[in-house]
Amino acid sequence: MIYLDNHATTAVDPRVVSAMLPLMTEHYANAGSVTHESGRLVAEQVVQATYSLASHLGAASDELVLTSGATESNNLALFGFALHPRQLRRKIISCVTEHRAILDPLQRLAQQGFEVVLLPVKQQGQSDAGLIDLNQLAQAIDHQTALVTIMLANNEIGAIQPLREIAALCARFEVALHTDATQAIGRMAVDVRDLNVDMLSFSAHKFYGPKGVGGLVVRRAHQRIRLTPQIVGGGQQGNRRSGTLNAPAIVAMARALELCAEEAEIERPRIELLRDRLYARLQAGIDGLTLNGPDLTQSAWRLGGNLNCGFWPVEGQSLMLAVPELAVSSGSACTSAEPRPSHVLQALGMLDDMARSSLRFGVGRFTTESEIDQAAAWLIQASRSLRQLV
Numbered sequence: 001m002i003y004l005d006n007h008a009t010t011a012v013d014p015r016v017v018s019a020m021l022p023l024m025t026e027h028y029a030n031a032g033s034v035t036h037e038s039g040r041l042v043a044e045q046v047v048q049a050t051y052s053l054a055s056h057l058g059a060a061s062d063e064l065v066l067t068s069g070a071t072e073s074n075n076l077a078l079f080g081f082a083l084h085p086r087q088l089r090r091k092i093i094s095c096v097t098e099h100r101a102i103l104d105p106l107q108r109l110a111q112q113g114f115e116v117v118l119l120p121v122k123q124q125g126q127s128d129a130g131l132i133d134l135n136q137l138a139q140a141i142d143h144q145t146a147l148v149t150i151m152l153a154n155n156e157i158g159a160i161q162p163l164r165e166i167a168a169l170c171a172r173f174e175v176a177l178h179t180d181a182t183q184a185i186g187r188m189a190v191d192v193r194d195l196n197v198d199m200l201s202f203s204a205h206k207f208y209g210p211k212g213v214g215g216l217v218v219r220r221a222h223q224r225i226r227l228t229p230q231i232v233g234g235g236q237q238g239n240r241r242s243g244t245l246n247a248p249a250i251v252a253m254a255r256a257l258e259l260c261a262e263e264a265e266i267e268r269p270r271i272e273l274l275r276d277r278l279y280a281r282l283q284a285g286i287d288g289l290t291l292n293g294p295d296l297t298q299s300a301w302r303l304g305g306n307l308n309c310g311f312w313p314v315e316g317q318s319l320m321l322a323v324p325e326l327a328v329s330s331g332s333a334c335t336s337a338e339p340r341p342s343h344v345l346q347a348l349g350m351l352d353d354m355a356r357s358s359l360r361f362g363v364g365r366f367t368t369e370s371e372i373d374q375a376a377a378w379l380i381q382a383s384r385s386l387r388q389l390v
């Protein structure tokens with residue numbers, strides 16, 4: 001099996017597993033049990049992990065709420081902020097290419113009377129395809145706007161949004177800014193102070209940590225960020241998110257982010273080179289192969305490990321079936337028996353047939369050069385045979 005689906009999830013790094021295991025077998029006490037030494041020991045490890053996580057993101061440790069992952073973080077940011085009793089503004093601005101973990105909560109807020117504006121993105125064929133147009137944001141934002149939520153990096157086409165510029169526009173109208181940074185953390189430098197965002201969501205399993213753990217940074221710099229807790233119970237984390245802390249996963253997540261930072265200088269260019277190699281091989285072997293999303297040469301606009309290509313007239317699903325040893329994603333949301341074309345590719349202005357003919361690749365830490373060559377060879381061969389059938 002060759003795994004090129006690192007945007008869906010990543011393998012847990014063995015060094016992360018090593019950091020995690022003692023908290024499951026030896027130091028398994030509840031971090032809330034500070035009445036005994038075992039509990040205090042775990043609590044101390046959670047404190048250290050929280051400090052490490054926050055500092056790698058440019059935040060203070062009390063600005064980090066630990067959650068079960070980005071979906072929960074996004075729910076807390078959106079519902080918690082919009083539905084706070086002191087929140088009087090009723091408009092939220094986002095973008096058409098957001099993940100469902102943003103779009104679905106927004107749809108619910110719209111049903112509750114919020115005005116939700118989804119900005120379009122630059123169209124396919126432009127070097128910055130997939131990025132929002134700042135002028136359109138400037139036109140939409142006003143003193144009625146409570147929140148702007150724009151993802152940092154897209155999970156299908158790797159488009160990196162201009163968060164600093166977005167933050168400057170938000171500041172002008174005293175609008176809070178949230179970013180879903182799930183795909184960005186571990187893959188590019190992210191610092192909440194530098195980006196000047198108020199809230200930032202992430203999930204550990206996208207950066208070689210375990211599944212089911214993540215966080216929401218809620219900055220103190222801006223006093224207006226008041227969140228209504230979405231999970232209430234034992235009052236953990238200062239009542240911001242109740243529930244027994246998942247200490248093994250939290251310690252593992254911190255270790256995972258430390259490793260990403262330690263290895264960034266070597267790892268990121270290596271992954272980008274492998275991604276470029278994959279694209280070059282596919283391009284050389286497949287006539288009319290198209291690139292979806294921003295130019296690969298624009299590293300400020302596109303994640304280094306991301307590739308999304310159109311294989312028209314061959315369908316992405318058929319290609320995947322023809323190469324069962326390769327783990328990639330069709331970019332389609334298979335929500336029913338009828339696979340729907342990706343809303344992200346549609347937002348780029350692509351016709352449904354083109355969107356259906358696309359595959360998303362995510363190169364990661366454990367991808368090797370020979371895997372890239374083998375994957376390209378399989379895809380070229382499969383696409384040639386399938387073309388004879390269409």
Ligand SMILES: Cc1ncc(COP(=O)(O)O)c(C=O)c1O
Binds near residue numbers: 099183203214
């Ligand atoms: C951009 C983005 N946001 C949110 C999520 C949801 O993350 P999780 O499933 O870990 O809650 C994902 C994962 O697919 C994602 O790619």
